[in-house]
């Protein structure tokens with residue numbers, strides 16, 4: 001089933017009421033450093049058009065545009081409130097980013113449109129049953145030789161961190177194991193998916209993945 005803008009989704013901070021605190025909490029948790037590492041990993045000097053799937057309040061795209069002003073940057077997220085915040089933040093930062101309200105499994109872009117698709121702490125918000133459709137859609141909008149650059153919390157068995165333990169108890173990290181993510185990327189048709197890094201935040205472990213389109 002294709003997701004429509006009315007389909008349910010898990011918002012950035014778990015609940016709409018907590019959205020105003022999302023940016024400050026993620027800053028305290030060290031998420032900004034993780035996003036910067038994802039941008040380094042993406043080698044964006046070689047890219048022209050980039051999409052952030054599940055862009056939330058737009059922090060990754062704003063950092064991206066500050067570092068690479070010439071890049072065309074787009075963000076997609078089903079959460080209208082997060083997108084409104086993202087647009088305001090981009091305006092204040094004086095950067096041009098195009099934001100669309102959309103689910104990752106139903107992206108409003110043509111085939112082969114992006115050099116890079118970025119995904120930062122979005123994967124654990126997508127129910128495991130929907131992940132194959134999400135990855136197939138990302139593959140569709142990537143150009144040949146384009147890449148998905150993904151970072152998310154580590155899966156079961158990694159143990160570290162209060163936040164990780166809480167997310168595990170909410171079942172959000174089921175399916176985030178390294179082998180499971182790599183297998184999903186492989187099955188979706190990505191070429192040579194790989195784990196490119198592990199990092200520890202104050203309250204959680206994170207994993208960085210990269211996967212190409214042939």
Ligand SMILES: C[S@@+](CC[C@H](N)C(=O)[O-])C[C@H]1O[C@@H](n2cnc3c(N)ncnc32)[C@H](O)[C@@H]1O
Pocket residue numbers: 009010011012013026035053054055056057058059060076077078079082102103104105119120121122125126
């Ligand atoms: C934890 S937030 C991460 C936001 C942002 N990428 C960041 O690094 O701060 C997860 C985001 O995924 C979005 N999301 C949830 N389900 C989604 C789906 N099926 N497709 C795309 N985005 C989704 C949520 O609305 C939320 O903004």
